Amino acid sequence: MIFTECTEILLLFYFKTSIKISRVQLTFRALRVKCTGKKICFPEAYCPGGDKMTTENDTERPSLKSILKQPGNDICADCGAPDPQWGSCTLGVLLCHGCSGIHMTIMEISKIKPLVDSKWADSEVQFLAAHGNKVAKLKYETAVPIYYHRPKYLDAQILKEQWIKAKYERQEFMDPMKRQTYQEELREGYLMKRGRDNGQYLSRRFVLTEKEGTLKYYTKEDNKVPKVAIKVDVINATFQPEKIGHSNGLQISFLKDNRTRNLFLFHEDGRVMVDWFNAIRAVQFRWLKLAFPAAPDQELTTRMMRMYVKEGFMEKTGPRQTEVFKKRWFTLDNRRLMYFKDPLDAFAKGELFLGQKDLGYSASPGLPEGRECGEWSHGITVTTPERSYVFTCESEGDQQDWLRHFNKVINSVMSPQDFASKQPSLPAPQNKTHMYICRQCPLPHPPSFCSGILAQTQMKR
Numbered sequence: 001m002i003f004t005e006c007t008e009i010l011l012l013f014y015f016k017t018s019i020k021i022s023r024v025q026l027t028f029r030a031l032r033v034k035c036t037g038k039k040i041c042f043p044e045a046y047c048p049g050g051d052k053m054t055t056e057n058d059t060e061r062p063s064l065k066s067i068l069k070q071p072g073n074d075i076c077a078d079c080g081a082p083d084p085q086w087g088s089c090t091l092g093v094l095l096c097h098g099c100s101g102i103h104m105t106i107m108e109i110s111k112i113k114p115l116v117d118s119k120w121a122d123s124e125v126q127f128l129a130a131h132g133n134k135v136a137k138l139k140y141e142t143a144v145p146i147y148y149h150r151p152k153y154l155d156a157q158i159l160k161e162q163w164i165k166a167k168y169e170r171q172e173f174m175d176p177m178k179r180q181t182y183q184e185e186l187r188e189g190y191l192m193k194r195g196r197d198n199g200q201y202l203s204r205r206f207v208l209t210e211k212e213g214t215l216k217y218y219t220k221e222d223n224k225v226p227k228v229a230i231k232v233d234v235i236n237a238t239f240q241p242e243k244i245g246h247s248n249g250l251q252i253s254f255l256k257d258n259r260t261r262n263l264f265l266f267h268e269d270g271r272v273m274v275d276w277f278n279a280i281r282a283v284q285f286r287w288l289k290l291a292f293p294a295a296p297d298q299e300l301t302t303r304m305m306r307m308y309v310k311e312g313f314m315e316k317t318g319p320r321q322t323e324v325f326k327k328r329w330f331t332l333d334n335r336r337l338m339y340f341k342d343p344l345d346a347f348a349k350g351e352l353f354l355g356q357k358d359l360g361y362s363a364s365p366g367l368p369e370g371r372e373c374g375e376w377s378h379g380i381t382v383t384t385p386e387r388s389y390v391f392t393c394e395s396e397g398d399q400q401d402w403l404r405h406f407n408k409v410i411n412s413v414m415s416p417q418d419f420a421s422k423q424p425s426l427p428a429p430q431n432k433t434h435m436y437i438c439r440q441c442p443l444p445h446p447p448s449f450c451s452g453i454l455a456q457t458q459m460k461r
């Protein structure tokens with residue numbers, strides 16, 4: 001038999017004796033390269049039992065089942081995914097399949113095994129029972145800063161990798177007095193940034209300043225004036241490995257002249273990129289704390305950067321709805337639906353605000369009567385108090401998914417921040433809006449930028 005990829009074979013032999021039926025398992029993984037016939041066996045920590053025969057102890061399985069029923073053990077210790085299938089017999093945590101793969105990269109501190117079809121020594125089961133996810137959380141997460149992003153199972157792989165390494169390998173969250181680089185008041189370094197016009201990634205110097213509450217970047221080493229200065233409290237940052245084409249790719253979005261501006265960045269070192277991400281979150285949190293001193297910390301974190309609700313291609317037509325449909329990249333960010341000619345465009349071509357249902361917003365399948373669709377036939381009509389917008393999707397599944405997200409947003413009640421962040425509808429205004437000197441912010445900006453936190457004064461030109 002020739003294997004061309006990693007193959008797991010479980011052979012079960014049942015031996016019936018006059019006393020009882022016992023099951024003997026032979027578990028092994030083998031990797032054979034077809035052209036050479038070379039065989040590689042994974043170490044025991046990857047594949048418990050290796051390729052040797054193990055006999056199941058009848059008392060082990062009930063113990064592991066009871067451990068899974070302990071509070072906190074029903075989800076992955078690192079990403080919260082339900083139904084963990086792996087355990088670390090050195091850290092005492094239960095893990096999902098995805099996070100178990102990351103633990104394989106820190107084998108010297110985390111020896112993992114599948115919970116089923118694997119031999120667990122009594123001492124290992126007892127260790128897991130005595131620890132578990134709740135105890136490990138108290139030990140390894142006792143000093144996680146409130147702004148630090150704890151990844152969920154749908155988050156980018158780089159976030160989960162660095163979270164697991166920060167927790168167990170670097171032990172960043174065990175000592176509250178230990179200061180990390182993302183907690184410094186001034187952070188400076190080089191990141192690869194995609195050129196706005198030519199699409200080339202070039203090294204750029206970035207400076208994050210807590211005192212100013214800004215993230216700046218410079219095109220030349222000796223530049224005194226930054227190319228762009230972004231107020232940290234309006235930044236949204238999300239890891240976008242597929243879109244950027246790099247596993248550590250980070251998209252930073254902010255409003256510039258009332259239009260959404262995107263920066264696409266990466267750094268070859270995943271830790272550096274995730275530390276930048278959390279450093280921006282740290283400064284953003286402190287500025288929100290200044291702006292809303294009475295708000296609980298947990299509430300402030302809900303106002304911080306967030307994942308996009310949905311992204312993907314749809315076709316759109318113009319305001320008269322007689323123009324030809326054009327394929328565009330759409331991003332739904334909270335209540336803002338932006339569209340771009342290309343997913344990596346620096347500026348959104350237009351934006352649409354989705355308010356709540358009783359204020360005249362709706363989304364429904366189909367096109368207005370008599371309206372011909374373009375290349376794609378699955379239509380969506382979004383209605384606002386000002387006008388209707390017509391989009392088409394490539395498939396019915398895509399249409400239903402967009403509609404589900406639109407209606408979820410429209411059926412929810414707008415927060416005061418939603419009212420304050422309401423942007424002009426598509427298309428984006430071509431004329432520059434009035435700039436204001438804000439009593440809170442260091443930079444002039446349009447009135448919608450800081451959610452009406454403090455009174456603003458129009459700038460005299």
Ligand SMILES: [Zn+2]
Nearest residue numbers: 076079096099
């Ligand atoms: Zn997990």
